[in-house]
Amino acid sequence: MRTVGLVYDLRDDYLALGFSDEQTAEFDKRETINQITEALSGLGYAVEPIGHGRRLAAALSNGQRWDLVFSIAEGVRGRSREAQVPALCELFDQAYVFSDPLTMAVTLDKAMAKRIVRDCGIATAPFVVLESGSETLADWNHYPAFVKPLAEGTGKGCELASLVDNEAELRAAAMSLILRFGQPALVEAYLPGREFTVGIIGNGAHAHVIGTMEILLNADAEPGVYSYTNKEEWERLVTYRRADDEEAGRAADCALAAYRALGCHDAARLDLRSDRTGTPVFLEANPIAGLNMTHSDLPMLAAQNGITYADLLAMIVTAAVERYEITDRGFADLRASA
Ligand SMILES: Nc1ncnc2c1ncn2[C@@H]1O[C@H](COP(=O)(O)OP(=O)(O)OP(=O)(O)O)[C@@H](O)[C@H]1O
Ligand SMILES: [Mg+2]
Structure with a gap:
């Protein structure tokens, strides 16, 4: 076995x-x-x-x-x-299973991921990294801006206070996050448009989008951001919708291009948000996407597209197995016979 x-x-x-x-x-x-x-x-x-x-x-x-x-x-x-x-x-x-160390490290540092994605011609919001919060911001003219920890997940430090309208608010938000999370702050231009998360499975030419899900914040939600609180209390605060319109299609294309640019393996979930012109823009990639059957976005968007949890896990494992070119004999047998 x-x-x-x-x-x-x-x-x-x-x-x-x-x-x-x-x-x-x-x-x-x-x-x-x-x-x-x-x-x-x-x-x-x-x-x-x-x-x-x-x-x-x-x-x-x-x-x-x-x-x-x-x-x-x-x-x-x-x-x-x-x-x-x-x-x-x-x-x-x-x-x-899943991505290699290089991709894992690069994607956790959101600025590193954005540099690679940007270099591949994929849209991502203008940004600056602040180590202390007191650096010069002479060249920064993107307001409103969004300030978040450089390398966190689950919406940690992405909250109402992240959305800032001027330099004083930006510095205050950055300094508070730097202190709280013990890491630099990433400042991005705020993207006010629709929010999408895209599930991708496979490798190389076989990598494909399994679904695009739109995140809609309910009236009682923390507004304007899919924040830690909104994620925690999603049953009350968030509506998830299968998205297959033209803008969602462009989000899916952008996500797949970013998945390839970042060298992801087997599966990942990529987050995007549209700018004010309705162009979907890369936010970040999650090469270890949450896999709780009912609470996590990847299983949710899979289910919206007729892919059961068991199917999803089978697709991920199959992608890894094919990547290693493991036959039914199993990898261990292959190694033993090598
Ligand atoms: N530049 C931005 N403009 C507008 N909203 C943003 C921006 N950056 C982040 N957000 C909001 O904050 C949320 C969390 O951001 P992000 O996906 O970078 O954080 P995360 O904690 O890594 O997420 P995950 O839970 O997917 O790991 C986004 O889903 C989005 O709603
Ligand atoms: Mg995210």
Whole structure:
């Protein structure tokens, strides 16, 4: 039977390592791990729950291997934290699902991702990175602006106070975020148009969009931003709509181009928002997209397009398997016969 090692950041595991409540607030829910386990088991894999990256490191150095490592672990420290598990896998010649360390690190640092995307001719909002908040802003004339942490996710630090109208507000927002998150602030021109998130699966010529979902904020939502609060209370505050009109089509094209430009593997979810002319603009790429069956955007948009959760996991694993050119004999057998 083929084996999958499942790597994840379960909150209890980190509490046991001495991390604080706040540091672990967003780690993986047991429910999500159970859902992934069930889906992968349904594909005929024997799923071994490994836990966080340090457990994987110990197992790999003990000589343990699996046909595939399936990791949703985002790591704890540093802007390369999402690259840690893929890097470990590469170090130990272990096949794994999702993007490689380079893509993981580049996409977590949103400014790095934007530079690559921009260099490939893909639309992204003008931006500046502030390390202290007191740098000169002589060349910055894009107001309103949006200020967010350089390398976070789940809408952390993306809130009402992020939307600023002048230099004084911009500096105040940037300094507050720099202090709060211990990292630089990314300042972008504010994009006031429609918001889309695009699910993509596959590699190279096989990479394709599985769905584009529009995010609509309800009357009671924090306005103008798909913020942490709006994400947390999405059932009350957000409406998700399958989008297949012309503007959504351009968002999908832009997302696929960015997926390729950033060298994503197997699957990712890309976020875009339109500027005031209705042109969809790249915001960021999520190469470890949330995989909770009911709460996460990628499974949601898959479902809107007739792709069940089990199908989604099958598509992701198949993309990885094809990438490694693993046959039904499994990667381990291939290696043994090499
Ligand atoms: N330049 C911008 N203009 C307008 N809105 C923006 C801008 N940047 C971010 N936002 C809003 O903030 C939200 C969160 O931004 P972003 O996707 O960069 O953060 P994130 O925390 O990495 O998201 P995720 O939860 O997808 O990981 C966006 O979905 C969007 O609503
Ligand atoms: Mg986002």
